[in-house]
Amino acid sequence: MIPFRKMHGLGNDFVVIDNRHGQWSLTTDQVRLVSDRRFGVGCDQLIIMEAVEGDADLFMRIYNPDGSESGACGNATRCVASLAMKERGLDQVLIKTRRGNLHATAAEAGDITVDMGNALIDWRDVPLSEEMDTLSLPIQLGSLENPVAVGMGNPHCVFFVEDADSLPLEKLGPQVEHHPLFPERTNVELATIRPNGSIRLRVWERGAGKTLACGSGACATLVAAVRRGLSARQAEIELDGGVLKMQWLENGHVLMTGAVATAFIGELDL
Numbered sequence: 032m033i034p035f036r037k038m039h040g041l042g043n044d045f046v047v048i049d050n051r052h053g054q055w056s057l058t059t060d061q062v063r064l065v066s067d068r069r070f071g072v073g074c075d076q077l078i079i080m081e082a083v084e085g086d087a088d089l090f091m092r093i094y095n096p097d098g099s100e101s102g103a104c105g106n107a108t109r110c111v112a113s114l115a116m117k118e119r120g121l122d123q124v125l126i127k128t129r130r131g132n133l134h135a136t137a138a139e140a141g142d143i144t145v146d147m148g149n150a151l152i153d154w155r156d157v158p159l160s161e162e163m164d165t166l167s168l169p170i171q172l173g174s175l176e177n178p179v180a181v182g183m184g185n186p187h188c189v190f191f192v193e194d195a196d197s198l199p200l201e202k203l204g205p206q207v208e209h210h211p212l213f214p215e216r217t218n219v220e221l222a223t224i225r226p227n228g229s230i231r232l233r234v235w236e237r238g239a240g241k242t243l244a245c246g247s248g249a250c251a252t253l254v255a256a257v258r259r260g261l262s263a264r265q266a267e268i269e270l271d272g273g274v275l276k277m278q279w280l281e282n283g284h285v286l287m288t289g290a291v292a293t294a295f296i297g298e299l300d301l
């Protein structure tokens with residue numbers, strides 16, 4: 032039996048397995064089964080905590096429900112960081128992911144702030160399949176056009192639209208996710224800048240589909256908005272599951288602050 036903790040960050044939900052003693056390894060089929068909301072526990076991502084050498088407290092591995100591995104997961108990073116802080120009685124931890132060490136600190140009212148690392152705006156780092164200006168991609172899909180591409184350790188394609196809530200994300204998302212300009216596919220963002228400077232955001236996630244929130248997607252959206260002159264470097268982003276407080280620092284790093292929650296603890300019989 033494999034113990035797990037079901038957690039979420041603004042409704043973006045995770046099955047978290049502590050494998051720091053290295054007892055378990057899941058096959059791709061088992062990742063898909065556990066993530067499947069019909070037959071398994073169901074989650075947006077399966078998160079594995081692993082032991083790690085060096086100054087990080089642990090390594091966080093991220094799997095999508097389709098079995099693909101992602102280089103970033105902002106909401107899960109907050110969840111795992113809150114576990115590690117509680118375990119150690121600390122108010123800050125270092126979480127290592129495929130893109131490097133992410134520094135997390137306790138914020139007010141139980142929220143967690145994560146430095147998600149620097150935003151990647153060169154086409155090679157998103158990545159894109161050919162050289163181009165990431166500030167305006169030659170993609171046009173119905174009313175969607177000229178998105179901004181941003182890498183956060185995972186690829187993001189951000190469209191700015193009049194009213195994100197009025198668009199059929201379930202139809203448009205998969206078409207952009209699999210666009211040939213994205214050799215590793217992409218996460219897809221529909222963003223609307225509000226008069227008060229906050230941003231309304233809906234996300235179609237690579238390998239996962241529509242989710243209630245996406246932390247790395249919020250990071251990419253703020254960076255895209257600032258680059259387009261549509262937002263200040265600090266803004267609140269409202270996703271279906273709640274609000275993230277975001278800041279793109281002058282050093283290129285993106286800070287994300289938001290809530291975390293544990294729903295229940297269980298055991299997998301794999």
Ligand SMILES: N[C@H](CCC[C@H](N)C(=O)O)C(=O)O
Pocket residue numbers: 043075076095100101102103104105106107185186218236237238239242244245246247248
């Ligand atoms: N939910 C995650 C993003 C997962 C991204 C994953 N779908 C990918 O393949 O990059 C977040 O809060 O950042």
